Amino acid sequence: MKSCVLIKQVPDGDSPVVIADDQVSLKSAGISWTTNETDSYALEEALLLKEAHGGEVVVCTIGKDSALQVVKDALAKGADRGIFITDPQFDHLDSYGKAAIFAQVLKAENFDLIFSGLQSDNSSNAQTGLILAEFLGTAHATMVIGTEWVDDSKIKVNRELEAGWFRWTELDFPASLTIQSGINKPRYASLRGIMLMKKKPITTITSGDLKMDEIPTLSRIKKLYIPRKTKETVFISGSPEEIVTQLTDKLENEIKVL
Amino acid sequence: MHEFKYAYPAYFYLVALAALLYFFYNLRKLWAASAGKPDPAVKINIGEFFINGLTFGIFQRRVFSRRFAYPALMHFLLAWGFFILFFATTVDFFVARGWFADFLPQLDTPWFASLNDTAGLMLIAGLLLALYRRMFSKPEKLPHDLFSGRGNFLGDSGIILFLLLLALGGFFAEAARLAVYQPPAVEYSWIGYPLSALFPVSSWRQFELILWWFHALSALLFIALLPLTKMFHILAALVNVALTNRQLRGRLRPMFVSRLMEDPEADLENISLGVSRSREFRRKQLLDAIACTECARCTTVCPANTTGKPLSPMKIMTDIREHLYAGQFGNGEQKDLVGATITETELWSCTTCGACMAECPVLNEHVPAIVDMRRYLVLSEGKPPEQASESLEKTLSTGNPWGLPKSNRLKWATDAGLDIPVFSEKKKADVLYWVGCAGAYDPLNQQVAVSMIRIFEAAGVDYAVLGTEESCTGDSARRLGEEYLFETMALQNIDTLNRYEFEVIVTPCPHCFNTLKNEYPAFDGNYRVMHHSEFISELISAGKLSPDKTLSGRVTYHDACYLGRHNQIYSAPRNVLGKLLKTEGGFTELPRHHADSFCCGAGGGNMWHDIEAGSRMNVNRIEEVMHSGADTVATACSFCLIMLDDALKIKGQEDTLKVLYIAQVVADSLPASRK
Numbered sequence: 001m002k003s004c005v006l007i008k009q010v011p012d013g014d015s016p017v018v019i020a021d022d023q024v025s026l027k028s029a030g031i032s033w034t035t036n037e038t039d040s041y042a043l044e045e046a047l048l049l050k051e052a053h054g055g056e057v058v059v060c061t062i063g064k065d066s067a068l069q070v071v072k073d074a075l076a077k078g079a080d081r082g083i084f085i086t087d088p089q090f091d092h093l094d095s096y097g098k099a100a101i102f103a104q105v106l107k108a109e110n111f112d113l114i115f116s117g118l119q120s121d122n123s124s125n126a127q128t129g130l131i132l133a134e135f136l137g138t139a140h141a142t143m144v145i146g147t148e149w150v151d152d153s154k155i156k157v158n159r160e161l162e163a164g165w166f167r168w169t170e171l172d173f174p175a176s177l178t179i180q181s182g183i184n185k186p187r188y189a190s191l192r193g194i195m196l197m198k199k200k201p202i203t204t205i206t207s208g209d210l211k212m213d214e215i216p217t218l219s220r221i222k223k224l225y226i227p228r229k230t231k232e233t234v235f236i237s238g239s240p241e242e243i244v245t246q247l248t249d250k251l252e253n254e255i256k257v258l
Numbered sequence: 259m260h261e262f263k264y265a266y267p268a269y270f271y272l273v274a275l276a277a278l279l280y281f282f283y284n285l286r287k288l289w290a291a292s293a294g295k296p297d298p299a300v301k302i303n304i305g306e307f308f309i310n311g312l313t314f315g316i317f318q319r320r321v322f323s324r325r326f327a328y329p330a331l332m333h334f335l336l337a338w339g340f341f342i343l344f345f346a347t348t349v350d351f352f353v354a355r356g357w358f359a360d361f362l363p364q365l366d367t368p369w370f371a372s373l374n375d376t377a378g379l380m381l382i383a384g385l386l387l388a389l390y391r392r393m394f395s396k397p398e399k400l401p402h403d404l405f406s407g408r409g410n411f412l413g414d415s416g417i418i419l420f421l422l423l424l425a426l427g428g429f430f431a432e433a434a435r436l437a438v439y440q441p442p443a444v445e446y447s448w449i450g451y452p453l454s455a456l457f458p459v460s461s462w463r464q465f466e467l468i469l470w471w472f473h474a475l476s477a478l479l480f481i482a483l484l485p486l487t488k489m490f491h492i493l494a495a496l497v498n499v500a501l502t503n504r505q506l507r508g509r510l511r512p513m514f515v516s517r518l519m520e521d522p523e524a525d526l527e528n529i530s531l532g533v534s535r536s537r538e539f540r541r542k543q544l545l546d547a548i549a550c551t552e553c554a555r556c557t558t559v560c561p562a563n564t565t566g567k568p569l570s571p572m573k574i575m576t577d578i579r580e581h582l583y584a585g586q587f588g589n590g591e592q593k594d595l596v597g598a599t600i601t602e603t604e605l606w607s608c609t610t611c612g613a614c615m616a617e618c619p620v621l622n623e624h625v626p627a628i629v630d631m632r633r634y635l636v637l638s639e640g641k642p643p644e645q646a647s648e649s650l651e652k653t654l655s656t657g658n659p660w661g662l663p664k665s666n667r668l669k670w671a672t673d674a675g676l677d678i679p680v681f682s683e684k685k686k687a688d689v690l691y692w693v694g695c696a697g698a699y700d701p702l703n704q705q706v707a708v709s710m711i712r713i714f715e716a717a718g719v720d721y722a723v724l725g726t727e728e729s730c731t732g733d734s735a736r737r738l739g740e741e742y743l744f745e746t747m748a749l750q751n752i753d754t755l756n757r758y759e760f761e762v763i764v765t766p767c768p769h770c771f772n773t774l775k776n777e778y779p780a781f782d783g784n785y786r787v788m789h790h791s792e793f794i795s796e797l798i799s800a801g802k803l804s805p806d807k808t809l810s811g812r813v814t815y816h817d818a819c820y821l822g823r824h825n826q827i828y829s830a831p832r833n834v835l836g837k838l839l840k841t842e843g844g845f846t847e848l849p850r851h852h853a854d855s856f857c858c859g860a861g862g863g864n865m866w867h868d869i870e871a872g873s874r875m876n877v878n879r880i881e882e883v884m885h886s887g888a889d890t891v892a893t894a895c896s897f898c899l900i901m902l903d904d905a906l907k908i909k910g911q912e913d914t915l916k917v918l919y920i921a922q923v924v925a926d927s928l929p930a931s932r933k
Contacts, residue, residue: 012655014663030665032655077640188647190640191742195519195526 001055001152001173003046004106006116006128007039007074009067013121017226024092024221035070038117040186042179045147046115047078047187053149056080060106062090062098068202075197076189082202089207089215095127097217102128103135104210112173113155118143118180126178133176140176141169145183273475277482284485288494290586291548294541297511302501310621311500316341320619325854326555332387339381340492343428346374347477368446375449378429385422389415399554399563399570408552408576409583411486421489424476429453431473437462491551495620498549501542502621508612508824510629511540512780515742516749532633532739534596536582539630546622547579556614556624561857562607566872569607571614571624574600578627596631605631606643607869610737610862611819616853625862632739642738645867650740653747657729658695659866668725670697670704676711679722681758687722689714689793690758692765692774695730696896702903703896706766709925713794716928717802721764727754731773738863745781748773752783766790766921767896768820768827769861775825789821791831791894791920798837805927809838811889814846816879816902817855818895828852831894831920838927848886856882860897880905884915894920 011017011031018027035043046057059074060083061067071082085101093101106114114133119126126142133140145166146158156170160180171177236246252258313319318337322330349362349370363370392402392415401407405416412420432450437459444451454462484490513531518524530538536547556571557563563570577599585592596605605628614624635641642650652661670693671678679687691714697707714721732747755763763785765771775787797803813835821827832845839845850856859875880902883891893899902917918926 012661014656014661016663016665030663032664034651034655185644188636188640188642188650191515191531191637192526192529193640194742195524195529198519199526 001049001053001112002058002110003049003055003113003115004058004060004109004111005039005043005046005074005079006102006114006132007043007059007061007070008036008117008120009033009061009063009070010036010120010122019224019226023223023225025224033066033069035073036117036120036122038119038121038179038181039070040117041181041183042115042117042177043074043077043079044184044186045144045177045179046113048184049113049147049149050078055112058083058109058111060102061085062093062101064091071202072197073189075200075202076193077187078193079200081200083205084202085205087207092221093215094217094219095123095125096131096219097215099128099131099135100212100216101210102132104212105205106132107136110174112175114138114174114176116176116178118178129176129178136174136176138174138176139171140178141171142178143180144177145180147177147183270474273478277478280482281485285493286587287485287490287548287583288497288545290582291541291544293537293582293586294539294544295537297540297542303503306504307500310502310504311496314499314502314619314621315496318619320617320621323555323617323619325559325617328387329391329553329555332384332391334384335380336384336388339377339379339384339425342373342377343381343425346370346377366441366443366447368443371443371446371450372448375432375447378425379449381425382422385418385425388418389422392418397554397558399557399572401552401554409580410488410552411483412488414488414552417487417489420476420480420483424473424480427469427473427476431466431469434462434466434469438466488551491549491620494545494549495551498542498545499621501545504621507621508615508623508625509776510626510736512745512777513633513741515745531637532635533627533630534594534634534638535592536578536585536595538634539578539627543623543627543630544578544582546620546627547575547582549620550575550579550622551620552576553619555617555619556622559613559617559854561609561611561613561859561875561878562869562872564856565859565875565878567603567607567869568601568871569604571608571628574604574624574628575622596634600631602635602641603869603871605635606864606867607871608862609819609857609859609864609875611857612823613819613854613857616823629737629739632737633741634739636739637741642740643863643867646738646863649863649866650735650738650743653730653732653735654743657747658699659730659734660695660699662699664726664729667693667698667728668723670699670707671711674704674708674711676708678711680725680727681722681760682725682727684722686759687720688761689719689721690755690760690763691721691723692763692767692770693723693728694765694767694770694896696767696900698728700896700900702899703766703919706896706899706919706921709919709921710766710790712925712928713797713803713921717797719797719802722758722760724754724758729754731770733769733773734863734865736773736777737861738866748778748781748783752778752781755783755785762786762788762793764788764790764793766894766919768818768825768894769897772820772824789825789827789830789894791821791834792827794920794924795830795833795837798834803924803928805838805924806929807838807927809835809890809923809927812844812846812887813839813890813892814848814883814886814888815851816848816858816883816891816893816898817851818893818898819855819857819861821894822855823853831892834920834924835892838923846886846888848882850882858895858898858901860901865897865900874905874908876901876905877908880909880911880915884909884911888915890916890918890923892918892920892923 012034015031020027050057057079058081059071059079061071062085068084071084075082116129130140141157141159143160144157145160148156150156154170154172156168159167161167236243321333350365352358353362353364396402401414403413405413407413429450433454436444436447436450437454533539554572560571581595608628610625612625649659653659657664693707696703729751730747732744736744763774771787771789815831856879857875858879899919906912906915
């Protein structure tokens with residue numbers, strides 16, 4: 001089985017959020033970078049399947065120079081090789097644009113399974129793995145919270161539905177799975193792994209290597225801002241009928257949600 | 259006088275030779291230690307070799323422990339009775355052959371006769387005390403298998419019974435000799451002579467030869483079997499204590515990971531990181547295991563064991579030994595030690611508090627052995643305790659185990675309205691105040707950090723901090739076996755420290771203190787480091803600090819493991835408290851204090867994960883504080899402060915008892931006019 005894990009470098013959850021002067025990105029000073037949480041689970045799931053059933057695990061990311069670290073971390077944990085896609089042109093792409101690039105790079109590899117985290121901790125779109133599946137014409141499953149090996153051509157996955165419901169589904173290879181956190185326990189990189197990592201190949205790909213005239217994007221960030229916290233509490237009193245009248249009036253005319 | 263002996267010299271010498279040959283053959287158990295790795299840091303110092311051998315081997319200084327009075331008396335009687343009789347037998351062997359006859363006493367020389375009978379009685383008394391412990395009082399942790407157990411021939415009690423037979427037989431052989439030959443001054447054999455009077459001379463004459471042979475053969479059998487029994491410790495412990503480097507004892511040895519990583523010749527596929535098999539230990543560590551006498555003092559004082567966690571330092575030692583012997587003398591096919599006989603939970607239960615090492619009569623080093631096996635789990639297997647792995651990853655990414663932003667490292671000061679000097683601007687100061695991650699990020703310890711500033715300001719100390727340039731010293735990482743992370747932190751901090759000029763590093767945290775003082779020198783980070791209690795004690799003595807308020811109520815002090823046992827700092831914090839206690843209440847010691855102190859539970863990286871089994875160490879300790887009648891328990895360790903405060907809340911004692919840091923106590927007693 002040949003699988004690929006898409007990983008993303010994101011700011012650590014405790015990092016200070018300071019908006020840069022361009023108003024569309026964050027100031028990098030003071031940010032400590034880390035691997036996106038659900039991507040760690042995705043990697044672990046791929047490694048567990050490889051350890052049980054053989055094959056190869058390739059990790060792939062799109063990011064700035066610093067993002068090479070998440071590829072190295074994944075190699076240290078046991079992935080076999082890395083693909084590092086980096087170019088200043090790719091810095092502010094949306095999920096659609098990234099999926100298009102991944103599709104271009106990964107098409108020729110013919111992966112059986114593509115794992116990615118359910119969503120990124122910084123932009124939370126939860127789209128990349130799905131759009132990529134559409135580009136590659138493969139099956140896909142989201143919110144995967146369990147997997148069960150069937151044979152060399154298919155896999156069973158447990159998807160988390162809403163309200164505590166789950167559903168097992170069988171997918172034929174190739175397939176793209178987006179992994180929910182808690183599916184497994186991501187491993188700690190051993191020193192042995194870090195030492196072995198140094199010998200593992202990492203392919204770097206820039207815009208020049210891609211046969212793409214233009215990177216398609218469907219959305220762009222106009223402006224980033226810290227949400228203003230406002231709190232207005234209004235007490236409505238009176239008989240139940242009066243309260244309901246006043247409340248519907250406020251919801252309809254002031255807050256405009258009805 | 260001994261002419262009967264020469265009637266059978268050939269048989270006697272043949273048996274003696276066989277016994278000695280078997281004895282020497284089994285000394286290979288000692289030699290098994292050579293299967294380990296050489297220790298390049300240890301050079302044998304002849305002076306130290308003899309001093310240690312005499313102090314801890316012959317005179318057994320560590321056997322005499324306040325907490326183990328009964329076994330200490332038992333061992334004193336046994337050992338000295340045995341030594342004297344061994345000496346007497348040697349003298350008799352020489353005298354009987356006319357060697358050095360002019361210089362040596364004879365068995366019937368009055369003082370020698372009294373001494374030898376006394377020694378025999380001591381030996382028997384010691385053996386009876388030992389038997390009583392093994393067969394009747396049975397202390398919970400002491401092994402008391404009758405005739406087997408942990409690879410010891412004749413077990414825990416069998417060898418004692420055998421020695422008793424040997425000692426009693428000696429008295430009977432002596433009584434027979436005295437009765438038959440009636441030497442001059444016979445009454446000085448004050449036990450043998452009355453014994454000889456119990457039976458008529460004719461009976462003694464009849465059995466004299468049998469009794470002599472019985473004693474001679476049992477003595478030779480004892481010599482032959484000695485290396486196979488627990489009594490092997492007579493030799494193994496002597497060699498082990500003599501070879502101990504007391505400066506390095508208990509210190510974790512550096513692995514120099516960065517050198518290893520740059521080594522182009524390193525065989526990455528087969529490299530051994532940490533220890534999972536006995537022969538991966540250093541030779542001296544294997545000798546430790548061989549020397550273990552199974553007295554169980556380590557396990558008795560172990561806070562993890564006491565609170566019901568699955569760790570017995572003694573079992574760690576005997577497991578290493580059994581694994582070693584199986585490899586050296588067994589069928590060779592061996593499983594790993596770690597994960598098989600020694601479980602991961604056993605290893606993670608250790609708080610590295612060092613209580614085991616402080617009590618061990620044969621100077622074993624349990625903690626470095628445990629950390630070596632943790633290194634295997636983390637560095638080779640990538641398996642730190644689940645809860646701790648996040649702290650380790652955060653330490654690498656943010657420079658502190660709490661994982662809080664590096665940029666907030668001085669927030670405690672700005673929040674307190676303090677504008678404190680930083681080295682990046684000041685470049686030079688007398689004192690480098692090492693705040694530590696706890697001081698920077700933990701709310702309780704932030705109060706300690708503020709107290710430190712008040713003290714520096716009040717005493718007019720020229721100080722500065724590293725601010726955002728300071729990182730975790732790597733103490734917890736190192737004790738969790740994450741030597742790579744520790745080294746990364748150490749090299750980074752040393753690089754920072756070397757850029758500035760200062761006289762001394764002062765830190766309130768014993769973990770930072772221990773790491774900076776004892777562990778950075780291996781990486782060329784050589785600094786004068788003082789714990790804040792030492793520094794404040796000096797400030798008060800020099801008249802630079804004049805506290806004008808006294809402490810109210812009764813005060814006690816909780817010794818932190820890394821200040822006390824690991825660094826022998828006991829008096830400085832007590833001096834500081836003493837100077838603040840003028841009249842009221844006074845100071846009271848906890849039952850377990852100084853080297854007998856009981857760990858709060860957070861050492862060894864256990865701050866960052868919990869062992870489910872058993873009860874909580876901090877609660878055990880706070881209960882002791884509650885019973886002491888103190889109103890305030892002072893401590894001098896960041897982790898102890900957090901753990902004891904937690905325990906107070908668990909026990910609902912926040913209103914009756916206070917936990918305070920030495921720095922806080924001092925700052926609170928300063929004149930209020932100063933900020």
